[in-house]
Amino acid sequence: MHLSHAHTPSRLQLNSQGRLRHFLTTEGLSKEQLTEILDFAESFLAPDGSITNQPLLAGRTVMNLFFEASTRTLTTFAVAAKRLSADVVNIDIAKSSNSKGETLRDMLWNLEAMTADTFVVRHSQSGAAHFIASQVTPKVAVINAGDGRHNHPTQGMLDMLTIRRHAGDFSQLTVAIIGDVRHSRVARSEIYALQTLGAKEIRVIAPRTLQPKDFQQLGIKLYERLEQGLEGADVVIALRIQNERMESPLLASPEEFYALYGLTPQKLAYAKPNAIVMHPGPINRGVEIASEVADGHQSLILKQVNYGIAVRMAVLALTMQGQLTTRKEG
Amino acid sequence: MHLSHAHTPSRLQLNSQGRLRHFLTTEGLSKEQLTEILDFAESFLAPDGSITNQPLLAGRTVMNLFFEASTRTLTTFAVAAKRLSADVVNIDIAKSSNSKGETLRDMLWNLEAMTADTFVVRHSQSGAAHFIASQVTPKVAVINAGDGRHNHPTQGMLDMLTIRRHAGDFSQLTVAIIGDVRHSRVARSEIYALQTLGAKEIRVIAPRTLQPKDFQQLGIKLYERLEQGLEGADVVIALRIQNERMESPLLASPEEFYALYGLTPQKLAYAKPNAIVMHPGPINRGVEIASEVADGHQSLILKQVNYGIAVRMAVLALTMQGQLTTRKEG
Amino acid sequence: MHLSHAHTPSRLQLNSQGRLRHFLTTEGLSKEQLTEILDFAESFLAPDGSITNQPLLAGRTVMNLFFEASTRTLTTFAVAAKRLSADVVNIDIAKSSNSKGETLRDMLWNLEAMTADTFVVRHSQSGAAHFIASQVTPKVAVINAGDGRHNHPTQGMLDMLTIRRHAGDFSQLTVAIIGDVRHSRVARSEIYALQTLGAKEIRVIAPRTLQPKDFQQLGIKLYERLEQGLEGADVVIALRIQNERMESPLLASPEEFYALYGLTPQKLAYAKPNAIVMHPGPINRGVEIASEVADGHQSLILKQVNYGIAVRMAVLALTMQGQLTTRKEG
Secondary structure, eight states, rough: OOOOOOOOOHHHTTTSSOOSSSSSSTTTTHHHHHHHHHHHHHHHHHSSBBBBBOOOOTOOEEEEEESOOHHHHHHHHHHHHTTTEEEEEEEEEESSSSGGTTOOOHHHHHEEEEEEEEEEEEEEETHHHHHHHHOOTTTHHHHEEEETBBBHHHHHHHHHHHHHTTTOGGOOOOEEEEEEEGGGGHHHHHHHHHHHHTTTTEEEOOOOOOOSSOGGGGGEEEEEEHHHHHOSSSSSEEEOOHHHHHSSSTTTTTTHHHHHHBBHHHTTSOOOOOOOEEEOSSBBBBBTTTHHTTSSSTTTHHHHHHHHHHHHHHHHHHHHHHHHHHHHHO | OHHHHHHHHHHHHBOSSBEEEEEBTTTOOHHHHHHHHHHEEEEEEETTTTTTOOTTTTTTTEEEEEESSSSSHHHHHHHHHTTOOOEEEEEOOGSSSGGGTHHHHHHHHHHHTTOOOOEEEESTTTTHHHHHHHSSOTTOEEEEEEOOOOOOOOHHHHHHHHHHHHHHHHHGGGEESSOOGGGGGGHHHHHHHHHTTTTTTEEEEEOOOGGGGSEEEEEEEEEEEEEHHTTTTTEEEOOOOOOOOHHHSSSSHHHHHHHHHBBBBHHHTTTTTOOOEOOOOOOOBBTTBHHHHHHTTTBBBBHHHHHHHHHHHHHHHHHHHHHHHHHHOO | OOOOOOSOOOTTBBOOSBBBBBOOTTTTTOHHHHHHHHHHHHBOTTSSOOBBBOOOOOOOOEEESSSOHHHHHHHHHHHHHHHHHOOEEEEEEEGGGGGGGGHHHHHHHHHHHOOOOOEEEEEESSSSHHHHHHHHOOOOEEEEEETTTOOOOOHHHHHHHHHHHTTTGGGGGGGEEEEEGGGGGHHHHHHHHHHHTOOEEEEEOOGGGGSSSSSSSGGGGESHHHHHTTTTEEEEEEEEOOOOTTTTTTTTTTHHHHHHOBOOHHHHHHHHOOEEEEOSSSOBTTTTTOOOHEEEEEEOHHHHOOOOOOOOHHHHHHHHHHHHHHHHHH
16 A cells, blocks of 8 residues: 555545544644544533433444454444444455455445445554545545554544543643653554643653654653653553564563553652543553552543543544535535 | 352342343252243244344443354344344454453453443353453343353253243153263253253263263253153253264264264154254254254254244343343442 | 255246245346336435435344355445344354354254344355255345356346446447456346346457357357457446456466457447446456546446445345245245
8 A cells, every 4th residue: 555645634634614524633633623522522421421322323334444453443433333323334354355456445435335434444554544535535534543653543532531531621731651652653642632632741751762753843741760750740641562562672571661661559659649540451461550550549541441432433423524514515 | 261259150140139130050040030031032922933123222232252153152142132222242352452461351341341231251161251240340241152061041041941832831841951961061051940940850861971970969860871761751952962072082983972862763752752852053963863853843943043032132131131220239 | 065956046036926035146037027126226326326224124134144255245235234224144154053064054044043034145156045045944035145157146237227327228228248258147147137128239258268158049249359349339348357267278368368358448439439337346457447447437337336235225125025925925
């Protein structure tokens, strides 16, 4: 797949009225646009924590195009789509006509002709969702469910919803992100959203080899020592160390990482007493996070998963609305 | 997976009001509880043999967790859940984050947070469904769809429904179970249910190597000779010989098994003339059962499959009710 | 699987009132019957090209039995069934009890007992769908989604719908089919339908090795030179060259095939100026068809895919009606 393209993702995802018609990245969206997603997501949350169904996508077909396997993310999108009464179709890419020599573009156009309304795309290559959005007709909305190291915007937004509900006003918050920020699509999506939503301070805590190279201009503070980075933090986000990274020379060993950066009760004590703890999951107990913290009262890890359903419902419904508007224009 | 646990399955599956909130085993349930399942299942059966849909699980999410592949059982649960208007999600365990090093408990909690209401669990290890039920929060109901040699309680109950509808009052019935009872989760589930429902006599017919070791206290009669065991039987259940057993020293050969224990018309003649014939399927024609018997007028093998949909609907709906009650208490 | 059978497919697919109860082949159906399918399909097409949902199969269970993988065809049937509000279950044949030694007939009967209403069958062996239709009880409708080289009747009918909507009255039309007609189930289904619907002239354009051996009696005109065959054609259908054929001695090479039979703008110019171009997909760009033609204004390739949803909805609904009638008779 050739991923060069003329449009920037942030442009591509809005229609001429400024409405979201794809959801590819949190980068370039305004505070109002991000807040609209959060408000809409919140509208699905019942007081008891359960999710309210709404038939906003009845008669619509959501196709999951997972070029990279992810049972976890696939399941959340499938559940979210069904809670909106959509018809959900999982395309088995490995078995598809892609392997018969069909081009990606032909595959997309064919799936569109099969009356797809939304493509939920997961791909190991950065920029894949954006490329796909640049190829489809105005009839289809594209949602990025994770592309390479690039973005995972629904994960970013469910983290924002968790923060807003449990830590409060972004302008008062110091957020510390711990771990492999350089290779994390989750961190990238979070940082753009936190910037736009006006977080008081964003910190990245990581060994030098895993610190990001391209966020300096965003005013992020880099820390090598966990204790320093956590001091005064309201929100603590531990990232997952990918298995493939564990054996690379970037990390001495999982044990050493845990000794220096593992979120233990002792380390967490450096943050504010009521700081909330988050993790995108699945967690590596004893690598990024101690079980006492993961299962402790400050942890919102499972709440995040739950909010993820509401956020994906919101994004599915909003892009559908934006796509319908675009369709009328087109 | 570590399967030791504090609670007995029979305790675990009832809430404080004595309502079914998981369905793990037929052992330990009262006659009233088993009869409630049968009555509820029967309420879905239309006079013409078709199944009536009822939207009792609308807006609920049933997740199938099949650690061991079983297209047959998976399909019956999927159909039953859809006939109750549930959203059904099959979790591809092989591809899931289990393989990313996530613990089983973390996986379960994450799936719960994705708003699962029911887990239908199939596992090759005895006790797995029980272990899972001991880990989940009160929000989720667990249904055992077969765990190792332990239990397959929905299969047991569909057999009870078949007997009740076609052979009548349990207290009048002599039931003969033929085959590898020692390794059969189906037989185990049947025997507990037959005991509780008050069957007049339960017989096990098998070569000594395949006779169960742990049912003596239940007053079961053991037979080595098929003809003797069938004499006067009202219900004849032939079990499936698992392929892996066929090559073990426990069985001389499939041919020899058929010669001694295969249910042929000649052998069946030893039972009562109107005896009904059952088999949990899939059948090995010419190993456990002759085609003339499998396809004959005494055979209820396909009726069993059909009743299986109704029984699974009943169990899905009853555990949901029990779980809702538990949730309110919790 | 043993595929000999007593009934001809065309007989088997009608009930005693002449209504479609299976859909196995376009062969032997009357003009009225084919037209009924086309009219019904057209009733699902909204003026803007979108597909109208109709809950004609609410509470019915459609089971996809794909013995041969085809993501593309599976997806179209799944979407069509869901747009009719059916419950859709994909049977994973590779993992099913077929591999446990169960016979095909036992598998079918078991799936029926699981309350299947329709089997959508794909198989690599010619005659498989017909064999399956000969085995099921009157409760189940069978739809052929492609069997070996034999038939792919829903593809044939979606091509007919495309022609009727975009080229007009069959009796005025010269239709040219280019490519491997000998091994094409699509061509076979098209040719029978075109004959019955009264096409003015049907031409087959192919190298001698790929010309069909058994259509002469149908009055088809055979051409070896593309330019000659296209002259005066109203409808031009390029068939897919199967990958496995590309390496066989029947074809010199994909390049040579393209040089002689590839549909380029220059070659297409031999047909009528407003001729429509079709292809069953997935297309091999630069083998059967040039990109300029595939993406050009005469191409209806993606329209075909879209009409395929409507045609499959029509066939699912019509066979269900025919099956209900049969059931009442039986």
